[in-house]
Each structure stands twice: as structure tokens, then as C-alpha cells.
Amino acid sequence: QQQVKQSPQSLIVQKGGISIINCAYENTAFDYFPWYQQFPGKGPALLIAIRPDVSEKKEGRFTISFNKSAKQFSLHIMDSQPGDSATYFCAASRDKNSGGYQKVTFGIGTKLQVIP
Amino acid sequence: DTGVSQDPRHKITKRGQNVTFRCDPISEHNRLYWYRQTLGQGPEFLTYFQNEAQLEKSRLLSDRFSAERPKGSFSTLEIQRTEQGDSAMYLCASSLAHLTGEVTDTQYFGPGTRLTVL
Numbered sequence: 042q043q044q045v046k047q048s049p050q051s052l053i054v055q056k057g058g059i060s061i062i063n064c065a066y067e068n069t070a071f072d073y074f075p076w077y078q079q080f081p082g083k084g085p086a087l088l089i090a091i092r093p094d095v096s097e098k099k100e101g102r103f104t105i106s107f108n109k110s111a112k113q114f115s116l117h118i119m120d121s122q123p124g125d126s127a128t129y130f131c132a133a134s135r136d137k138n139s140g141g142y143q144k145v146t147f148g149i150g151t152k153l154q155v156i157p
Numbered sequence: 158d159t160g161v162s163q164d165p166r167h168k169i170t171k172r173g174q175n176v177t178f179r180c181d182p183i184s185e186h187n188r189l190y191w192y193r194q195t196l197g198q199g200p201e202f203l204t205y206f207q208n209e210a211q212l213e214k215s216r217l218l219s220d221r222f223s224a225e226r227p228k229g230s231f232s233t234l235e236i237q238r239t240e241q242g243d244s245a246m247y248l249c250a251s252s253l254a255h256l257t258g259e260v261t262d263t264q265y266f267g268p269g270t271r272l273t274v275l
Contacts, residue, residue: 084266130199147199
């Protein structure tokens with residue numbers, strides 16, 4: 042059962058355009074939603090994260106929009122650059138639970154290509 | 158470099174052989190995670206350590222897999238009698254949990270070990 046659904050699986054955007062990646066989750070116990078960026082041959086790196094008590098978080102050209110009632114969140118990359126070409130993973134976890142740990146559940150990933 | 162390191166970066170082995178991977182987390186991090194990532198998929202949780210204690214294992218971790226973190230620092234992941242289906246990238250991550258139980262929410266990943274089973 043895929044707990045975090047991500048789309049599209051691939052995305053081509055022209056330089057300067059807006060890249061939009063969407064995710065939806067099922068488990069209402071999730072309360073932390075990070076986005077990871079992964080370049081070929083590298084491990085995922087945390088890009089930006091949001092908690093459900095806010096509807097939007099912006100860091101530079103990267104913005105997360107969060108809709109708690111719809112259980113959806115999205116990543117917007119403004120002024121996309123060729124250096125942004127990578128695979129992006131949305132993820133979800135429970136910040137605190139009875140076990141005291143957090144297991145990150147990842148989406149399937151979106152391969153972004155920004156063309157000049 | 159004070160990030161998470163993994164060794165080896167690549168491993169090619171024949172079916173039926175045993176392999177062992179090592180992960181060195183960020184030095185002050187007390188939590189360590191192992192994930193498996195297959196081509197075109199997101200990482201999947203395998204197991205987690207709080208200091209030296211292994212607190213959860215995924216059902217993905219069959220009895221051929223074993224992980225240790227003997228002194229609460231580095232960790233090893235061993236796969237016995239490897240199968241072609243074990244071919245994947247094995248990722249290690251670490252994070253810092255405070256005494257209150259709160260976690261910084263940031264898992265820092267290593268570069269991974271790519272395993273190819275022939």
C-alpha cells in the first residue's frame with residue numbers, strides 16, 4: 042500500500058519556468074512532510090519541510106503548499122534552473138509517536154529535467 | 158567531511174555470497190536508519206537504531222539480513238546468501254533525538270552502497 046502518492050513521475054520544464062510536483066497522503070497520523078532532492082549517485086538531501094499547522098512554507102525558490110483537509114501537498118520550484126535537474130521525493134513521517142522514532146515514508150519520486 | 162559516510166560505494170557479488178556494508182553516521186547523532194532504494198523508486202525503510210538498540214525492523218528485512226550498531230556509533234548491514242532481488246542502493250541516514258524524545262526531523266543520508274548481485 043503506497044501511503045504517499047507522488048506525481049508526475051517525470052517532468053520537463055524550460056529554464057525560468059515553474060516546476061510543480063504533487064503529493065497526497067493517506068495516513069492522518071503523519072505530521073511532518075519533507076521534500077528530498079537526489080542527484081544521480083548521491084543520497085537524498087533534505088530540501089525543505091513543512092508541518093500541517095501551516096499552509097505554505099517558502100525557502101528561496103522552493104515553496105511547499107499544504108492542504109490538510111485534502112491531505113495533499115506540493116512543491117513549487119520557481120525560476121527553475123538546469124542545476125535543479127534531479128529526482129525529487131516527497132515524504133511523510135510522524136514526528137512523535139509511541140515508539141519515539143520517525144520512519145520516513147517516501148513517494149515514488151519525480152525526475153525533473155530543466156532544459157535551457 | 159562530517160556527513161554520513163558509507164563503505165563500499167559499490168559492491169558486485171555473485172548470487173549466494175555474503176556481503177557487509179558499513180555506515181558511519183554524523184558523530185553526535187544517536188539515531189541511525191537503513192533504507193533500500195531500487196531503480197525508479199523512493200527509499201524504503203529497513204531498520205532503525207537508537208544508540209546501539211535496534212528498535213524496529215521492516216518486513217522487508219528477511220532473515221538473511223542483519224544489522225548491528227555495536228557501540229552506538231557505526232553500523233553494519235549484512236546480507237547472507239544474496240539473491241538477484243537484493244540488487245539495490247542501500248542508504249544509511251542519521252538523526253539527532255533529544256532527551257525529551259523530540260527529533261530534529263532531519264535525517265541526513267549518506268551516498269549509499271550500490272549492490273549488484275550477478
